[in-house]
Amino acid sequence: MKLRSTYTKIFLSFLVVLFITEILVFFLFILIPARHFAVRFEEFFRSKVQSVKGIAEDKILSSPGAGLSENTRLKEFIADFGTVSGAQVWLTGPDGRPALKSFSGEPPDLSGASGKDRPRRNRFFRFFALKDYDVHTVIPLTPAGKFAGDLHVLFRRPASSPPTGLFALGLVMIGTVVALAAIPVSRLITRRIRQLRVSAALIAEGDLSHRVVVRGRDEIGDLSRTFNDMADKVEGMIKGGKELTANISHELRAPLTRIRIAEELLHEKTAGGVTNAEDMATHLDGIREDVDELDGLIGRILDLSKLNMGQSPLRPEPLDPSDLIGELMERFHPVIERKGLRVAADLPRGGSCLADKETLRLALKNVLDNATKFCPEGGDISVHVAWEPDAAGIRIMNTSEELSREDLSRIFDPFYRSQRSAAAGSGLGLTIARKAVERLGGAIEAANRERGLEITITLPRQ
Known part of the structure; x- marks a missing residue:
């Protein structure tokens, strides 16, 4: 038994x-x-x-x-x-x-x-x-x-x-007394374990705010503290998932609403016999732009999900970030030219760091996209790569108004957009960049500079 x-x-x-x-x-x-x-x-x-x-x-x-x-x-x-x-x-x-x-x-x-x-x-x-x-x-x-x-x-x-015989009887009596004294001691130990079980059941039923009362600094006390840390993370993940779902619904609803309005206008004009080609092309172009926005948003959501779940295995190889930045700058050249942005690049060649190429490309692409998108027309963008003995530092700065402490602390949160920014965006670019950099074992941070906002990426060389 x-x-x-x-x-x-x-x-x-x-x-x-x-x-x-x-x-x-x-x-x-x-x-x-x-x-x-x-x-x-x-x-x-x-x-x-x-x-x-x-x-x-x-x-x-x-x-x-x-x-x-x-x-x-x-x-x-x-x-x-x-x-x-x-x-x-x-x-x-x-x-x-x-x-x-x-x-x-x-x-x-x-x-x-x-x-x-x-x-x-x-x-x-x-x-x-x-x-x-x-x-x-x-x-x-x-x-x-x-x-x-x-x-x-x-x-x-x-x-x-x-x-x-008398000594043996004495041993039996002492053993009995000690055994009886062990009953409350055993109950004291198991009582704290039962409290952990009750707390786990309450959290499983949906009470995410419940926490275990930590008593003592022994192994059970350490287990209680670890349990509370786990509960904090689980609660944060679930709340973050709910917020993410709400934000995704909000972001998807805006272009879908515009598509629906455009479709209704086209339907009314077609039903009323109005077939102005220029007017219809305008509505179709708007629908196409909204579809592209939806496609881009869904792509970013998928990128973020893959990074969170770690589905794609990393394939580290020696890379020079200057090469990747050069390639990406070519892709953003039309936007840079259209907005009249001035670009200063300091990309020394010859260094290398061990990283997954696609993950690093994803991080750099989103940071550069954020810089070109939120940099005002005629503004400045600077890209600088510096090599240290054990790390590579990448600094990307764009002209911007000074951000508040709240903006800087939340700039990497999903769907967060500064109230001062007039440019449209999904609020996922820097979130994806942070996840990608952290998966590579690096760090990313944002800071106000004299000429604007600077994003600094630090990657280990090995």
């Missing part, structure tokens, strides 16, 4: 990590004290066994003629040592049979355990760590350099075992 709730996934992941952590803590609690006990116990015996060995050997030497079982002093020492140490102590002779012991009954049979558990050898004793924390130590007695027997010391596991 798949988990769909982020809250459930976070909570279960936390429980798994907590469970693994508690298991590791439990085993560390079991292993570390046991190892510590064994090490400390062995250190204790290293310091004490030599003295016990020396005392026992002195007791044997004090009664040289007596056997081990008949040595009263040795017997009392073994009994006292067993009482003080709380261990079972017995002495075996050279034949391995018990001679003395500190307890009643037979000595425990540890042959199987001693043979199974590997002893830790020392120059004074042999140390056996048996099961259940039992420890069996064998101390060889060698008074005067002669082996007399083995002194056995057996420490039994204490009746009270380490509190592993």
Whole structure:
């Protein structure tokens, strides 16, 4: 079964990590004290066994003629040592049979355990760590350099075992408390994610003004800020699309209205029997001009749409903008001559920048078209190309009245036309130029100069 709730996934992941952590803590609690006990116990015996060995050997030497079982002093020492140490102590002779012991009954049979558990050898004793924390130590007695027997010391596991059960219960209780505390933490994390989901649903339903309340500077806070940035861009794109549609409708309606009026006039004159050829030619010429205007407007709209959608792949190649500007100036020569414009061109040859030829041509054509269209009759146009180590700068200036700050800030917006301009235009030329230049990785800006309006295009050379 798949988990769909982020809250459930976070909570279960936390429980798994907590469970693994508690298991590791439990085993560390079991292993570390046991190892510590064994090490400390062995250190204790290293310091004490030599003295016990020396005392026992002195007791044997004090009664040289007596056997081990008949040595009263040795017997009392073994009994006292067993009482003080709380261990079972017995002495075996050279034949391995018990001679003395500190307890009643037979000595425990540890042959199987001693043979199974590997002893830790020392120059004074042999140390056996048996099961259940039992420890069996064998101390060889060698008074005067002669082996007399083995002194056995057996420490039994204490009746009270380490509190592993209580510790495990404590871990379970701590884990339960931590797990319960994790519930509000998990809900706090998922609450902000749910708010993002609700905001996305509201925007999807059409509430483009809705934004997420940003809380914190963590990853979810960054996601909320990114979400709001995306919502701002989406709202701007949709509003821009609506404005574009309204502007296109307005621009198409004007020539269509003129065509309709011309058609009605022709129809009335034809129906009334008036067939003045000159009058009809005038109306037909007007229709033709309006059709050309519609065709040009639709062409610009298509160019803008292609640039926005990036449909045409770029084919970068080394280009000299001076060559393209020269070609375009030839196309605009009839307009320049008809309006009596003075053109000053500074087009140094030999430089090149890596760009798509058609996209760059589209940008330059629209800027030059804007300059020739809005330059008054008898005005000046200057075109200047400058080369920098890593960029090419193109400046196109035309005679113009000084534009306001609002005009300069909106001059590249679609369908925007300055109120001071008397020339007709679609308001798309500089918009297309900006899109084309930005697609080439360059920048375009407009500024007032002493002699008019200057458009500056900066293109990277590589």
